[in-house]
Amino acid sequence: MVSERGLEVLRAIVQDYVDTREPVGSKTIVERHAFGVSAATIRNDMALLEDEELIAAPHTSSGRVPTDKGYRVFVDHLAQLRPLSSAQRSAIAAFLDGSGDLDDVLARSVRALTRLTGQVAIVQYPSFARATVTHVELVQLGGGRMLVIVVTDTGRVSQRLTFVRDEFDEADLARMRAELGTLLVGRPVREGLQRIAERLAATGPDPAAREAATDEIVTAVAEELEEFRQDKLVMAGSANLARREADFRGSIYPLLEAIEEQVTLLRLMGEMVTDEQGLSASIGRENEAFGLAEASVLASDYDATGSRARVGVMGPTRMDYPTNLAAVRAVARYLTRMLEEDESSR
Template sequence: MVTDRGLQVLRAIVQDFVDTREPVGSKAIVERHAFGVSAATIRNDMALLEDEELIAAPHTSSGRVPTDKGYRVFVDHLAEVRPLSPAQRTAIAAFLDGPSDLDDVLARTVRALTQLTGQVAIVQYPSFARANVSHVELVQLGGGRMLVIVVTDTGRVSQRLAIVREEFDEDDLARMRADIAALLVGLPVREGVQRVQEHLGSEERTPSAREAATAIIARIVAEELEEFRQDRLVMAGSANLARRESDFRGSIYPLLEAIEEQVTLLKLMGEMVADDQGLASSIGRENDAFGLGEATVLASDYDATGSRARVGLLGPTRMDYPTNFAAVRAVARYLTRMLDDDESAR
């Protein structure tokens, strides 16, 4: 059983180790923190923490470092997540302010978060499987090329180039728009994909040039809608892992592999349970099943017009948890407000 002072000693060890990267001894704790007790008393507290496997000696020195279990107890006993400074909040606003599509907003989100924290930043795309297709636009670019734009009622926008090998007059182009709209507009993404597949499978006669081009466009739209249904991540700051390689006991290769493949991180982030502040964490050995036993993942939910997803950080277990939690929460809240304002303006 850890006493209140024992928790305070653990907090001091975590904070000092994060700040200095050096094992923390009782003398250093007495000098840096106002406990009002002797170094001998602190040593006794540290011995109890070591018995509970919350701290450990990395070598024969008198200093101790937090274990994965120690970091977990530290995180679970955070009294509150301190707010970001005005300068940090201004930096988030500077990165994210301004109208843009969802892809660009999420790309700017991870850049802002990695700059604030020095960790790998992760943003999960919201699932748009339940979104409705609200608009399909076709723009002729010349040379038999056509830009196909698909918009959902949740603000997701995609643009793809179609090679139709023909030029069409305005009447034909208007009919093509109407044919695609009749297939898709107002339908959920999932149903839209099915409608396109059924339509393409029903063609029996030789199509006209306009019908053939419409079929090409319909296939492209179906591919885009399939992507709308898939979970994926946007990430930034992978180079920070290399810069902090000394914080990992083993190779950083499993982390780089997880970043590249995404499936592992998507599954991990999906299984993390949020606390009453809406924050979730998975620390060190808690990630063994995902091959990330030397990493910490922090996350907070954000709301994209009714579809929830997560924004988070990936880094070593030795990290500034209070500051990183604050950054993740602040960015998630800002992102929610921004997407909500964008939807309200439509």
């Protein structure tokens, strides 16, 4: 059983190791922290922490470093979130103010978060399976190119460039817009996809040329709606992994692979459990099932007009947890507020 002073020693070890990247010894703790006891007493506390597998010696006769279990105890019981400075809050506002559609808001959010934390920043798109289509637009660009624009009541605007066999006159475009409006506008994305599938099935295997060209447009819209239903991430700051490679015992390749594939991170973030502050952390070996045993992931929920999603950071286990958790929470709150304001203004 670790004493209260022992837990404070653990806090000191975590803080000093994060600050210096050097193993922490009893003499250093006595010099830097006002415990009012001798180095020998601190060594006894450290021995108990080592017995509990909260700290470990990376080398013989060296100081001690936190283990994954030690970081977990620190995050759960000892870490105190550090309020962001006015400069940091202004930086978030500067990044997000004046942003456009949802894609732009999320891209700006990860750029702000990676600058604040020095970690890989991640934001999850909300699921739009229940969103309602409010507008479908077709813009003919020439050369067989057609721009398909789909807007939903969540504020999401998506665009897809597709190639068609023929050029359309204004009457044909008006007819297709009207048909798509009848199929989709005012209907949830899921229902719209079903109606498109029924429309394409009714066309038959050998449609007339003009009908086939219309089917190409309808298919492009269906592909765009399918994207609305899929979970995906926006990320920034991957280069920070290379800058902090010394903090990883092994290769950073599994993290880079997770960034590229996204599926692993989506599963991991989906399984993380939030605390009473709306924050979640998955540390080191807790991520072993996802191939990320040397990484920590911190996240907070944000609300996108009723659809919950997560924003967070990923980096080595040696990170500034109090500051990073505060930054994640602050960006999540800004995101929620901006999306609520956007919804109320429409």
